[in-house]
Amino acid sequence: MHPRNPYNKPPDFADLARRYPPLRPHVFINHTGSSAIDFKSLPAQKRLTEALLRLDYGLSLTLPDDRLCPPVPNRLNYVLWLQDIVKSNCGSATVRGLDIGTGASAIYPLLACGIEHTWNFVATDIDERSVQFAKQNVSKNSMDSRIAVERVQVDGPILQLLHTSLMDFDFTMCNPPFYSSAEDVSRSADFKEFGPNAVCSGAEVEMITPGGETNFVARIFLESLQLKTKCRWYTSMLGKMSSIPELVSLFREHSVDNYAITEFVQGQTRRWAIGWSFQDARLPDTLARFSNQALQNMMPSRNTLHHVFLGARSAEILASALRNVLTLINGVTIASSATPAIYDHSSAMLHQENHRLLISLFVS
Template structure:
C-alpha cells in the first residue's frame, strides 16, 4: 500500500493489507531511498540490518502519520503496519459500540486509553493520538531506559498534554486505575512479551522454512515474561474480573494462534460472551492476533467482532443476521417491519428516508407465551375498567431506559433483504429469537 499523509477513512487511515510499497515510500522520503537496494528494477531492503529496519519504521511514521521517532539500538523497533492495524481495530471497536448507536467515528467523542508496556517507541499512544484529536492516552512501562525514550518521543511530537506516562514495577497492577486516579477507561491495549523463556523463543523459529522476517533488537523484558503472552494477558483478565465495567474494552495482541485459542477458552470459562477477535496480518509474512472483551452490553459490528482470517473455534457469536425477502422493495419491507413491531410492546424508531430503524425491548415480548400473557392481561384490565382500550400498546418508556434494555437492534431494509444488527444485550439467544420472529413475520417461514 503506498504511503499517504492524507487520511482516507474517518478518524484514521485504512488497515495496511499488503506489503509496503518500497517504490512509493522511496519517492516520498529521501532517507528511506538512501537505504534501499535495487536489483532487476526491483527495490528491496535488508531486513537483517537493524539500522535499515529502524529507518523503515521512521519513514512510515513520517509519511503516513506525520510522526517522528528516536529509538535506542538495544530496544524493540516496532513494525508500523501491524501496530497500526491494532490501533485501527480498537478505533472500530469503539466506533461501533457507542451509546448512541452511531456505528461510525464521532469526532467529538472523548476517548481515554491505556497502553500497558509502551516501550521505547511509545508507538501505540503516538499512533492513537495522531489520528484522533479528542483521544488521550495513558501509558506504563517497567523499564527505565525504554521509559526515558518514550517520554522523549511524546515530547518531540508535541503530545505531552495528551499522553501521560508512568513508570511502573512488575509487582504493581497492570491496570492501576486507582493509583492513577482514573475512574474509568474506554480501552486497554497491550503488546506483551510473547515468550516464556529464551528456549521458548528459539523453539518458535524451529522447523520454519524461513528465518525471522526481520532482525529483532528487543530486550529480555520486551520479549520474555512468565507464562509468555498467555500468562501476561491472564493477569489482565484477572484484573478485569474485578474492574469490570470501569473499562469498556480490554484488549491484547498475541503472537500465536494457540495463545488466542487459550485465552478465548478462559473468557468462556468466566462466561464472558461479549468479545471480539482479529487477525492483524499486514503483509505477506507478518501475522499477529488480538482479542478484546467487555463486561458491558454494547455489541460491536459483526465485521469488527469477527475480523480477519480466523478459525471458527475462536469466533464470538455473530452480531448480525440477514433475512432474504424476495421481490420486496426497501419501502415495502420497511412497512412490513414497522407493522410487525408496532404490535409489540417495544420502542421502535423508524427513519423512513433511509429505511433504517432501531428497536429496543426490555424483555422477550414477541414469543407466543408473551403475546398470550399480554392479551390475557389486557382483557382482564378492560373487564375491570382499569385501563382504556386505546392505551393497550403498553408503556414504552421503560424500553427507552438503557438500564432496562435487554435487546436493541438496528434494522436496515434494502431491496430483497432485511439486515438485523445486534446493538445491545447480553443474551445471544434473545437476539436470535427476535430475528426468527421477524423472519416468520416477513416471509411466513421459520
C-alpha cells in the same frame, strides 16, 4: 490487513528514500527490478519506520538499538481496530486509552493521537530505559498534554493505573511479551515481525514473560474482573493463535460472553487481538469475529443475522411482527430501513432480488 490501512501494498522504497534521505543508503534494486531494503539490517528497519512515521503521520521518533523497532503497518492495524471499537461503542467526547507496555517508541499512543485528535493516553512500562525514551518521543512530538508516560512496578498489578485513577477509560491496549523463555523464542518460526529473514532488536524485557503471552493476558483479565466497567473494552494483541482457545476458555469459565477476536495480516506476519467488556453494548460481528475454521468454536455469539427474503411481502410481515414484539420492551427505540422491491413494468413481474431489512435497536 485492516481495510483502512494505507499499506495494503508494499511501499515504493525509492520514492520514500527520495522524500526521506536517511533511508537512501539502505535502498537497492532487487532481481525483479523493484526497489527494496534489507530487512536483516536493523539500521534499514529503523530508517524505514522513521520514514513512514515522518512522511505519513508527521511523527519523529528516537529509536534505541537495543529495543524493539516497531513496524508501522502492523501497529497501525491494531490502532484502526480500536478506532472502530470506539466509534461503535464509545460516545464520549474525549476518549481515554491505556497502553500497557508502551516500549521505547510509544508508537501506539503517538499513532493513535496523531489520527484521532480527541484521544488521550496513559502509557505504562516496567523498564526504566523504555520509559525514558518514550517520554522523550512524546515530548519531541508535542504530545505531553495528551500522553502521560508512567513507570509501573514489575511486581505490581498490570492494571495498577486503573486501580488508582479517578478517571474511567474507554479501552486498554497491550502488545505483550509473546514468549515464556529464550528457548521459546528460538523455537518460534514466527517471532520475526518483518518476515523469515528479518532481524529482531527486542530486549528480553520486551520479548519474554513468565508463562508467555497467554499468562500475561490472563493476568490482565483476572485483574479486570475486579475493575469491570472502570474500562469499556480491555484488549490485547497476541502473537500466537494457540493463545486464543486458552483465553476464551478463561472468559467462559468466568461467564464473560461479551468479547471479540480479530486477526491482523501484514505480509508474511499474522497477529491476533482479543478484547472483552463488562458492559452491555456488543460489537458488530465485523469487529468481533473473523473467518477461521479452526477457531469457529472460540468466536463470540453472532449478533447479526443475514437472511434473504424473496419478495417484499415476506419482509413486511416479518418487520411488522418484530416491531410489535420489540415495542413491548422498555427503553428500546426502533428504527427500520428496507430496500424497496424493484418492479419491472415491461414484464409485470417482481424481480426476485434480495430484499434487505435492517432494524436498529437503541437501548436507553
